[in-house]
Amino acid sequence: MPEDKAFKNEVLRLAGSEALTCIQCGTCSASCPTANLMNPSIRRLIKLCLEGRKDEALHNETLWLCTSCLLCTVRCPRGIRPKAVVSALKEIAGREEKKSKDASYEELFVKQIEQNGRIAELPLTAEFLFVFPQGMVSSMQMGLELLPKGKIGIEIDRIRGRDEVKRIIEELRG
Amino acid sequence: MKLAYYPGCVSQSTGKEMDASTRAVCTALGIEIEELADWNCCGATHVSNELVATGLAARNMAQTDLPIMTACSICYSNLRAAEERLKEPEVLTKVNAVLDKKYRGAEVRHALDVMLEAMPEGDERIVLPLKGLLVAPYYGCLLTRPAGLYSAEFPVILETLIKRLEAEPVDFRKKTACCGGPIFMPQENAADDIAFGILSEAKRAGAEVIVTVCPLCHLMLDAKQKILEQKKGEKIGIPVLYVTQLVGIALGLGPEELGLFMNTVSPMGIVEKAYERMGNES
Numbered sequence: 231m232p233e234d235k236a237f238k239n240e241v242l243r244l245a246g247s248e249a250l251t252c253i254q255c256g257t258c259s260a261s262c263p264t265a266n267l268m269n270p271s272i273r274r275l276i277k278l279c280l281e282g283r284k285d286e287a288l289h290n291e292t293l294w295l296c297t298s299c300l301l302c303t304v305r306c307p308r309g310i311r312p313k314a315v316v317s318a319l320k321e322i323a324g325r326e327e328k329k330s331k332d333a334s335y336e337e338l339f340v341k342q343i344e345q346n347g348r349i350a351e352l353p354l355t356a357e358f359l360f361v362f363p364q365g366m367v368s369s370m371q372m373g374l375e376l377l378p379k380g381k382i383g384i385e386i387d388r389i390r391g392r393d394e395v396k397r398i399i400e401e402l403r404g
Numbered sequence: 405m406k407l408a409y410y411p412g413c414v415s416q417s418t419g420k421e422m423d424a425s426t427r428a429v430c431t432a433l434g435i436e437i438e439e440l441a442d443w444n445c446c447g448a449t450h451v452s453n454e455l456v457a458t459g460l461a462a463r464n465m466a467q468t469d470l471p472i473m474t475a476c477s478i479c480y481s482n483l484r485a486a487e488e489r490l491k492e493p494e495v496l497t498k499v500n501a502v503l504d505k506k507y508r509g510a511e512v513r514h515a516l517d518v519m520l521e522a523m524p525e526g527d528e529r530i531v532l533p534l535k536g537l538l539v540a541p542y543y544g545c546l547l548t549r550p551a552g553l554y555s556a557e558f559p560v561i562l563e564t565l566i567k568r569l570e571a572e573p574v575d576f577r578k579k580t581a582c583c584g585g586p587i588f589m590p591q592e593n594a595a596d597d598i599a600f601g602i603l604s605e606a607k608r609a610g611a612e613v614i615v616t617v618c619p620l621c622h623l624m625l626d627a628k629q630k631i632l633e634q635k636k637g638e639k640i641g642i643p644v645l646y647v648t649q650l651v652g653i654a655l656g657l658g659p660e661e662l663g664l665f666m667n668t669v670s671p672m673g674i675v676e677k678a679y680e681r682m683g684n685e686s
Contacts, residue, residue, distance in 0.1 A: 244454070263582045264594050295591055297598070298449035299545035299582035304556040320452040332590040339450040343460070347444040349413040358589060368592055371631050376418060379666045381627075383417030390442050391463065394504050398459035401502045 233282035237322070241279045241287075244318035251308045252276050258302035258312040264295040272302060272312050279315060288323050292316075294332035331362040344399050347389030352382050407518065408468040409437040410483070412476040412619070413445050418627065419476065419619035421663025425648035426475040426515050428661040432529065432652070433522040441467045446482040449586040454489070455498065461486030462499045465510035475515035475648055477618035481546035483512040488550060514547060516617055516647050520565050523651070531656040532678050533570035539650070540576040540611035540642075541566060542602065544583055544621040556580070562615065565647065569654040574609040578602050585620035588628075599624040600632045603640045613674055614644045622646060626668045643671035653678065 242249055259265050259273040270278060270292055278287040293316055302312040323333060338357050342349055359366055376382050389395070409430075415423035430437050443464050451457040461483045465472060474480050487510055489495050500506045523529070541562035548554045554561055557580055563573040584598030603625060606614050616622045626644035633640055644667065645653075652662040653675055664671055 263598050267594050295594060297582045297584055297586045300549040304549055317452040335590045336450045343445045349445045351417045375627055375668055381418050381420055381666060387416060389444055395444050397502050399456055402455040402459045403453050
């Protein structure tokens with residue numbers, strides 16, 4: 231497969247050019263709480279980006295197993311931000327419109343901020359279950375736990391600055 | 405001391421007891437708070453575009469000239485990360501171009517550090533010292549990252565606070581490990597394994613209570629605890645308190661004000677034990 235230079239440069243633009251200094255030491259993988267489930271590993275994901283292997287870098291479960299805990303970023307001896315690379319790949323995947331359940335969750339989350347300025351968990355969960363009905367049973371379990379305690383936010387709280395928030399999301403993207 | 409209070413979206417739902425206890429403790433300690441005007445969601449861990457995340461945080465920070473306090477580590481981490489990025493002139497210019505009120509710098513604080521500062525050693529307002537209570541100090545990941553204010557791997561501020569209340573921090577190996585929360589909807593099994601690992605480690609360390617600084621950690625460890633016990637076939641039974649709830653108990657505040665009845669694993673046993681111990685001593 232030919233090296234996709236445009237893809238590689240876009241990752242570097244979004245996540246920082248220091249990624250070029252990666253020595254593949256694997257400190258990121260060794261620090262990652264979900265490393266045991268990742269294929270490719272976070273170390274290998276960086277390599278795929280640097281080799282411009284766009285398809286392999288974008289279409290995998292690894293991106294969605296990242297918990298954003300930033301331990302990779304704290305520990306990288308080269309000052310690379312592996313989590314920022316993951317975020318960059320999610321951003322690029324989002325533009326390509328190949329929808330996975332994980333991408334949908336993130337998209338719904340951002341859409342709700344765009345519309346209301348804040349997140350209300352119940353409508354967000356309901357919308358997510360519409361695209362991912364397999365999550366229904368465990369969501370019901372959680373609901374049964376939280377509802378009697380009055381801990382489910384049902385009302386959607388709309389802020390006054392919605393237009394400004396919408397502008398932030400639309401204009402700063404890209 | 406007057407601060408702008410940023411409650412965050414969970415304050416209206418799964419983190420209601422975090423919000424209630426934060427407000428109650430601030431009142432008790434004489435910390436004057438004013439809710440941040442028309443605040444928006446910080447984006448949590450679900451806004452992958454860094455510039456957008458920075459813009460969302462900057463809008464919040466531009467609403468006030470006061471230092472901003474939040475009790476949520478996710479909100480805290482996002483505001484702090486944005487504060488750092490906004491030091492770059494290029495980022496600042498781009499962000500301010502879309503904001504109504506312009507960002508002109510900010511000071512962001514977590515309730516943990518605000519409370520510690522307001523409560524000196526031997527503070528007489530600590531009417532119910534939690535002597536002998538074994539507490540697992542659980543930082544989770546985002547309070548200490550981006551680093552700068554606290555060590556990312558060996559923070560001690562929670563232990564300091566626990567000792568100030570005369571309780572005893574246990575040596576908790578997973579104190580800065582991630583709870584798995586950000587992926588609990590789409591990647592449930594992975595998140596459950598991580599959260600159960602934290603709970604098991606707290607049990608092994610002999611903790612009577614786990615203290616958290618983040619509503620997502622709290623959700624994973626408390627609201628999900630019974631579900632996880634069933635799934636894994638192992639009993640844990642350790643209450644999980646927000647740090648503001650733990651401080652509130654030591655300040656003698658009531659369970660209603662602190663939202664203690666909203667916790668899934670009841671912390672009332674700990675409260676009763678503390679009162680009993682005090683009764684025996686006097």
